Structure formats: C-alpha cells, structure tokens
Amino acid sequence: MSKGFASNYRIVLLAVGIVGCFGALGARLVFLHVIDRDELVRVIDKARRQIIVESARRGDILDARGNILATSRSLIVLGVDPQSLRPGDEKKWPQLAELLGMPLSDLARVFYTKTRAPAAAAPKPDAAPLFTFNPSGAAKPATPDDDDTEFDDTPNENGERPIRWAKLSENVAESTYAKIQALDLKGVYGARVYRRAYPHNSLAAHIIGYVNKAGEPAVGLERYADFYLHGRDGWREGERDGKGREVAQFRTREVPAADGYSVMLSIDSTVQHIIEAELEAIAQKYQPEKATIIVSDPRTGFILALANYPTFDLNDYNKVPKDEQGAMRNIAVADMYEPGSCFKIVAASGALNENLVTPSTIFDCSFDRIDYKGKSRSLAREDHHFADPQHVPLTQVLSYSSNRGAAQLAMLLGDERFYDYARAFGFGQLTGFPVGGEIDGSMAPPSKWDGLTITRMPMGHSIAATPLQMQMAMGVIASGGFLLRPQLIREIRDASGELVYRYDTVVKHRVISEQTARTMARLLTGVASNEGTAPEAAIPNYEVAGKTGTTQKIINGRYSEHHHVASFIGFFPASRPRIAISVIVDDADAHALNGVAYGAKIAAPSFKHIGEQLIQYLDIKPVYAAAGATNLVMGGVRP
Amino acid sequence: MKISSTHGLANQLLIYTLILIGGGGSLGLSAVWMRHQISLTANATKVLEARIADVERRVSETTTAIETESDPNVLLQRNAEWHLGLVPPGQAQIVHIGEDPVRRLAAKRNRALLGETGGVVAVAFPLALQR
Numbered sequence: 160m161s162k163g164f165a166s167n168y169r170i171v172l173l174a175v176g177i178v179g180c181f182g183a184l185g186a187r188l189v190f191l192h193v194i195d196r197d198e199l200v201r202v203i204d205k206a207r208r209q210i211i212v213e214s215a216r217r218g219d220i221l222d223a224r225g226n227i228l229a230t231s232r233s234l235i236v237l238g239v240d241p242q243s244l245r246p247g248d249e250k251k252w253p254q255l256a257e258l259l260g261m262p263l264s265d266l267a268r269v270f271y272t273k274t275r276a277p278a279a280a281a282p283k284p285d286a287a288p289l290f291t292f293n294p295s296g297a298a299k300p301a302t303p304d305d306d307d308t309e310f311d312d313t314p315n316e317n318g319e320r321p322i323r324w325a326k327l328s329e330n331v332a333e334s335t336y337a338k339i340q341a342l343d344l345k346g347v348y349g350a351r352v353y354r355r356a357y358p359h360n361s362l363a364a365h366i367i368g369y370v371n372k373a374g375e376p377a378v379g380l381e382r383y384a385d386f387y388l389h390g391r392d393g394w395r396e397g398e399r400d401g402k403g404r405e406v407a408q409f410r411t412r413e414v415p416a417a418d419g420y421s422v423m424l425s426i427d428s429t430v431q432h433i434i435e436a437e438l439e440a441i442a443q444k445y446q447p448e449k450a451t452i453i454v455s456d457p458r459t460g461f462i463l464a465l466a467n468y469p470t471f472d473l474n475d476y477n478k479v480p481k482d483e484q485g486a487m488r489n490i491a492v493a494d495m496y497e498p499g500s501c502f503k504i505v506a507a508s509g510a511l512n513e514n515l516v517t518p519s520t521i522f523d524c525s526f527d528r529i530d531y532k533g534k535s536r537s538l539a540r541e542d543h544h545f546a547d548p549q550h551v552p553l554t555q556v557l558s559y560s561s562n563r564g565a566a567q568l569a570m571l572l573g574d575e576r577f578y579d580y581a582r583a584f585g586f587g588q589l590t591g592f593p594v595g596g597e598i599d600g601s602m603a604p605p606s607k608w609d610g611l612t613i614t615r616m617p618m619g620h621s622i623a624a625t626p627l628q629m630q631m632a633m634g635v636i637a638s639g640g641f642l643l644r645p646q647l648i649r650e651i652r653d654a655s656g657e658l659v660y661r662y663d664t665v666v667k668h669r670v671i672s673e674q675t676a677r678t679m680a681r682l683l684t685g686v687a688s689n690e691g692t693a694p695e696a697a698i699p700n701y702e703v704a705g706k707t708g709t710t711q712k713i714i715n716g717r718y719s720e721h722h723h724v725a726s727f728i729g730f731f732p733a734s735r736p737r738i739a740i741s742v743i744v745d746d747a748d749a750h751a752l753n754g755v756a757y758g759a760k761i762a763a764p765s766f767k768h769i770g771e772q773l774i775q776y777l778d779i780k781p782v783y784a785a786a787g788a789t790n791l792v793m794g795g796v797r798p
Numbered sequence: 799m800k801i802s803s804t805h806g807l808a809n810q811l812l813i814y815t816l817i818l819i820g821g822g823g824s825l826g827l828s829a830v831w832m833r834h835q836i837s838l839t840a841n842a843t844k845v846l847e848a849r850i851a852d853v854e855r856r857v858s859e860t861t862t863a864i865e866t867e868s869d870p871n872v873l874l875q876r877n878a879e880w881h882l883g884l885v886p887p888g889q890a891q892i893v894h895i896g897e898d899p900v901r902r903l904a905a906k907r908n909r910a911l912l913g914e915t916g917g918v919v920a921v922a923f924p925l926a927l928q929r
Contacts, residue, residue, distance in 0.1 A: 232855070360869070
C-alpha cells in the first residue's frame with residue numbers, strides 16, 4: 160500500500176490551510192450575503208440601479224396624399240461648460256460659430272463668462288469673470304437667462320457661482336451636431352430633445368395646431384388627436400457603471416416604447432396651398448380685417464382645405480406678438496357673422512320642400528310693408544332694381560337676391576317651421592368640427608323674436624353663423640338633402656403604416672328631399688350667370704351654383720354703410736357636385752370699388768379662381784356636351 | 799485500493815479537493831467567459847440599437863428636410879430663383895378624358911405601332927400556308 164506522496168505533517172498543514180481559506184471565504188460570504196445584505200443591496204441599488212425612459216416618437220400628421228404636415232425630429236440643445244474649455248481649442252471657435260450660425264463675438268461672450276455674480280448683490284469690480292479679455296471688443300459680458308444656464312451650488316471665494324452649463328443653441332440639427340462633435344471641443348456638448356416640426360410652416364396652421372416647448376399639445380389637431388399621436392413611452396431597468404453608462408448585460412426588465420399613430424387628414428396640401436395663396440391675394444388687394452376660405456367635398460362632408468387670414472407660422476408660434484394673437488384664432492369656426500343673403504337658401508329650400516312654392520311661383524316685391532299674423536310688418540329694401548317688381552318669380556328671388564321675396568317665403572312657412580328648417584340646416588348648433596374652439600352661432604327661437612325678425616332673418620340678419628355652418632348648410636343642397644358632419648380625419652395608421660381606423664361619412668339627418676335639393680341647385684346656378692348677382696363666379700361648362708352675401712356689419716350698435724362682410728358660397732357642377740367652396744371676406748370696404756365690399760365683386764372672383772385650379776388638380780370633368788365636343792375637336796393635342 | 803490507511807485517505811481527499819478546485823475553477827472560468835460573452839453581445843446589441851436610433855433620427859431629419867423643400871411656397875420660390883418659368887397648365891391645354899386612360903393610351907400606342915389602319919393589316923403566316 161502506498162504511503163502517499165506527502166508527509167503527514169505537510170498534508171495536514173495543507174488541508175488546514177485550504178479549509179481555513181474556504182472557511183474565511185465562507186465567513187466573508189455569510190457577512191456579505193446574509194448579515195450585511197440589506198445595507199449593501201441598498202447602497203448598490205442606489206449607486207448602480209437605474210431606470211432609463213425610452214421616449215415614444217409622436218406620430219405624424221399627414222395630408223390626404225401622405226405629405227407630412229407635422230412630424231417629430233430630434234434636435235440638440237447645445238451648451239458649454241466654461242470651466243472645462245481648453246485654451247488650445249480657441250482656434251476652433253470660429254468654425255463652431257459658423258456651424259451654429261451665430262456671431263463669433265456672441266459665442267466668445269458665452270465662453271468667457273465663467274461665473275455669475277449673486278443676483279441680489281451688486282457686481283463688484285473684483286467679481287469679474289476669470290477671463291475678462293474680450294477679443295471682439297464687446298463691452299459687456301453676456302448674462303445668460305436663468306433657463307439657459309446651470310450653476311454650481313457652492314459659490315467661490317468671491318461669492319460668485321461658477322457656470323457649469325450655458326446654452327449656445329437649442330435647435331442644432333443632428334448632422335450639424337455630428338460636425339460639432341468632430342471638432343472635439345472639450346466642454347461643448349448637447350442634450351437630445353424631440354421637437355415637433357411643421358415642414359410647411361403656416362400651411363393649415365389653424366387646423367394642425369402645435370405642440371408647445373414643454374411637449375404638451377396646445378391646440379388644433381395636435382391636441383384633439385393626441386390620444387392617437389402621443390404613443391406610449393417605454394422603459395428599461397438596469398445598472399450603470401462608475402461613469403454612469405448603462406451596463407447592457409445587467410438589464411433586468413424592459414418595456415419597449417410604442418410609437419404614436421399617424422393621423423391622416425382629409426386636407427389636401429395642394430388645395431390648402433391654393434386657397435392660402437388666394438387669401439394672400441385677397442389680403443394684398445383689399446386688406447380686409449379677416450377672411451376665410453373653406454373647401455369641402457359635399458358628398459362626404461370631408462374638409463379638403465380650410466384657411467384663415469390672418470394666419471401664423473406653426474414653427475414660430477411663440478413669436479406671434481401679443482397684440483397679434485388673434486391670428487391664431489380659427490375664425491372659420493370660432494367667429495360668427497351675419498350670413499346675409501347666403502341664408503336665403505333656407506327659406507327657399509323650406510318653402511320648396513313643403514310644396515308651398517314652385518320655381519315659377521310669382522312674388523310681389525313692390526310693397527315695403529306686408530301683413531303677417533294680423534300685423535303690418537316693414538320689409539327691407541331691395542338691393543336689385545327689378546324691372547317688374549310685382550312679378551318676381553322664385554328663380555329671380557334667388558338669382559337677384561330679393562330681400563322681400565325671401566321674407567315672403569319665410570312667412571309662407573311660418574315662424575316655427577322656418578325656425579325648424581334653419582335648425583335642420585345646422586344653424587344655432589355645433590357642427591361637430593373637432594378643432595378650433597367651435598361656437599354654435601346665435602339664433603333665437605321664435606318665442607324671442609320681435610315683429611321684424613320674420614322679415615329680416617330670411618335675408619340673413621338677426622342670426623349669426625360661423626363660416627363652417629354656412630358651408631355645411633350649402634352642402635345640404637349639394638349632397639342631395641343631407642346635413643353631413645364636417646370631418647378632418649380620414650384614417651389612423653400605426654407606426655408601420657398599417658391602417659388602424661378609417662373614418663367614414665357621418666350623415667346627421669335629412670333636411671330636404673333629393674328633389675328639392677336638385678331644384679335648389681338648379682335655381683342657384685342662376686346666381687352665377689349673366690342673369691344673376693354673381694356672373695363673376697361662373698366657370699364655363701361647370702354649372703356653378705351658389706349664393707352671394709353682402710352683410711352690413713354692426714358698428715357701435717348700428718348697421719354700418721361702410722363695413723361689410725362679402726361672401727360667396729357655392730358648389731359645382733350643380734348636377735353632380737364635386738366641390739363646395741366658401742369665400743368670406745370681412746371688412747374689405749376700404750379698398751373695394753366704390754367703397755362697398757360686395758360679395759359678387761370681392762368673394763365671387765376668388766371662388767372662380769379657386770374653382771378653376773381645382774378643376775385641373777382634381778380632374779373635375781365638365782358637364783356640358785359642348786365642352787366635350789370642344790375637346791374632341793382638339794383631339795387631345797395641346798395647342 | 800484499500801482505504802484503511804490514514805495517509806491513503808488524506809491523499810484521496812487531497813486529490814479530490816484538487817479536482818474539486820480544478821473543476822470549480824474551470825466552471826468559474828467558464829461562467830466568467832460566458833458572462834463576458836453575454837456582456838460583449840449585450841454591448842454589441844446596445845451599439846446596434848444606438849446606431850439604429852441614430853439612423854432613424856437622421857432619416858427623420860432628412861424626411862423633414864425633403865418635406866420642407868417640397869412645400870409649394872418653396873417650389874414657387876425656386877421656380878422664380880432659377881428662372882424656370884414653370885406655370886400651371888391653362889384650361890385650354892387640359893383634355894378631359896371620359897374613358898379609362900390606360901386603355902386610351904394603349905390604343906394610342908397601338909395605333910402608333912400598327913399604323914392608322916387601327917391594326918387591320920395584312921399578315922402572312924408562311925408556316926401555316928406550307929401545311
């Protein structure tokens with residue numbers, strides 16, 4: 160039997176040594192893992208555990224053709240720690256200034272300002288920054304705003320607080336930041352933030368709205384559709400190393416961020432641009448107080464474009480002066496006006512729908528008073544001089560916009576029925592438009608009418624409506640008798656572009672029969688003809704149907720002769736409507752011909768101009784055979 | 799081997815201990831190696847994630863820049879700056895087509911290829927005639 164390869168003494172010594180080492184190790188482990196465990200875990204958790212929030216990307220707002228109207232992009236808020244600057248880097252400052260697009264003197268001023276005097280104490284001569292030399296010769300060192308600087312908590316021996324971070328720019332693009340990083344300037348670094356960008360600046364500003372600097376959706380669709388747009392932030396729990404960097408292998412729990420959905424609108428940016436260009440032209444020519452143009456598809460109620468004057472740039476929403484904040488109002492839904500003669504469609508449609516009149520019914524518009532419910536009521540004067548005022552057919556009541564004819568139509572209906580029709584057309588109630596702080600207008604019930612209301616309301620006085628209400632009311636005739644809800648959102652799509660939800664036409668109710676709508680459309684084509692008030696709106700071969708409005712504004716409690724709201728609201732082609740357009744211009748009298756802003760002179764030409772462009776863009780085909788023949792003769796060859 | 803001897807038992811214990819230490823060490827080293835590999839993989843994943851995020855940010859920036867340049871006002875400005883003289887087509891230049899444009903273009907192309915006879919041309923089939 161072997162004795163073994165070691166002596167007894169050595170073996171015992173080795174065994175004791177090994178066992179002792181293990182024992183010591185075990186004892187230490189017991190201390191670490193059992194006795195001191197809670198305290199150590201607490202310290203480690205505090206020092207190493209971290210939860211990193213992963214921001215979800217806010218969804219885009221797209222137009223009907225997929226063009227981006229609002230998107231999120233990362234920007235760098237760039238700053239400098241003046242204490243960390245290296246003298247050797249000074250020669251790179253001009254490059255940095257050029258990349259940031261700021262004067263070198265301004266940049267140097269921020270770099271040289273290393274401390275900040277206590278706010279309460281007056282600056283002492285000896286409390287100047289450490290580096291007072293200023294190569295640009297600027298007299299005064301910069302004093303950054305509180306929001307733009309971070310200080311050490313403890314003041315130095317002079318009582319000043321060393322600046323640890325001073326902002327240089329808050330809108331540095333990723334590509335620019337990469338170039339700045341390549342300069343290798345010690346102490347210059349940035350923080351990445353996600354900001355909302357509006358590539359088309361002021362296009363559809365009143366619809367899109369904006370997200371403020373704090374990341375909160377303030378107004379418009381940004382706010383209304385925030386539920387879809389905002390997404391859900393993710394997070395991951397893990398550990399960080401001594402330099403504060405995440406130690407990837409120690410991630411324990413991870414919830415991925417879910418990016419926001421994209422919202423696709425019915426707004427078409429080209430149509431929107433067309434009407435905004437038209438508004439710009441109106442503004443330059445007439446300098447009105449305000450103006451609105453709305454374009455919609457009368458078959459579905461979807462809004463294709465909506466613009467107001469004045470407007471604002473979404474990227475610079477915070478730079479709008481306080482006295483010009485009115486430019487941010489969506490006056491198409493938040494302001495009301497007396498619709499004037501455009502409102503005559505209500506009385507005419509009601510009377511036709513109740514079979515009280517036909518297009519050939521004759522009205523006597525020669526007298527200025529009329530008996531109604533046993534009382535004599537005065538009638539408003541006519542704006543048009545009829546050759547035979549005792550025999551004015553319904554066709555001319557509309558085409559020449561007879562105030563007295565409209566009053567008689569309403570009287571045929573009676574107070575209640577006329578009011579009911581006005582309500583059915585959507586007046587005095589919200590249309591359901593999602594953005595802009597919509598108001599419901601003003602329309603008193605018959606119980607609150609005075610003796611003149613039945614003669615004035617049919618011609619669009621004693622009632623106030625929003626431009627959108629008027630647009631949708633005209634849409635009742637164009638849609639074949641239905642009041643539709645105006646809609647802006649077509650689809651909701653997820654981050655990968657898959658369809659989540661599609662919005663469809665919402666019919667509120669039927670207002671008039673299809674036959675009545677067809678008759679009214681035919682009657683309204685007379686307005687945009689040589690026999691009507693607005694031949695300026697006519698587009699050859701396209702059956703423009705519409706109604707002019709020229710409303711006196713109430714100034715100091717009285718109807719003014721010098722301040723008007725000019726409007727033209729219509730659609731085409733009348734026999735198969737594709738487009739409805741409202742043009743409403745407020746107070747353009749100062750620069751109008753003869754000092755009165757008539758709807759036919761101010762709004763109707765714009766209607767036509769917009770219509771002609773939309774015909775091409777939307778490929779709206781002419782209705783008359785003559786037009787087809789003309790084109791056939793041309794044989795498709797461009798002249 | 800009999801284990802009645804104290805020396806033999808001690809030797810065996812020593813050998814087993816050394817084997818245990820060796821085995822444990824190997825296991826430990828394997829675990830360390832494995833954790834190192836996990837660390838490398840995790841870091842590589844983190845770098846890739848950061849790279850993907852960076853690319854996405856740049857894509858987003860580029861998309862925004864493209865969209866800004868596609869703005870109708872910018873295009874109009876470029877048209878004026880570069881003296882391109884582009885104008886929208888006039889109504890007289892527009893031909894409204896009632897039929898399917900694809901069929902119409904196909905017919906037009908066929909007419910161009912086959913002549914104005916509308917495709918009715920004499921075609922000979924020599925092989926068929928030989929039969």
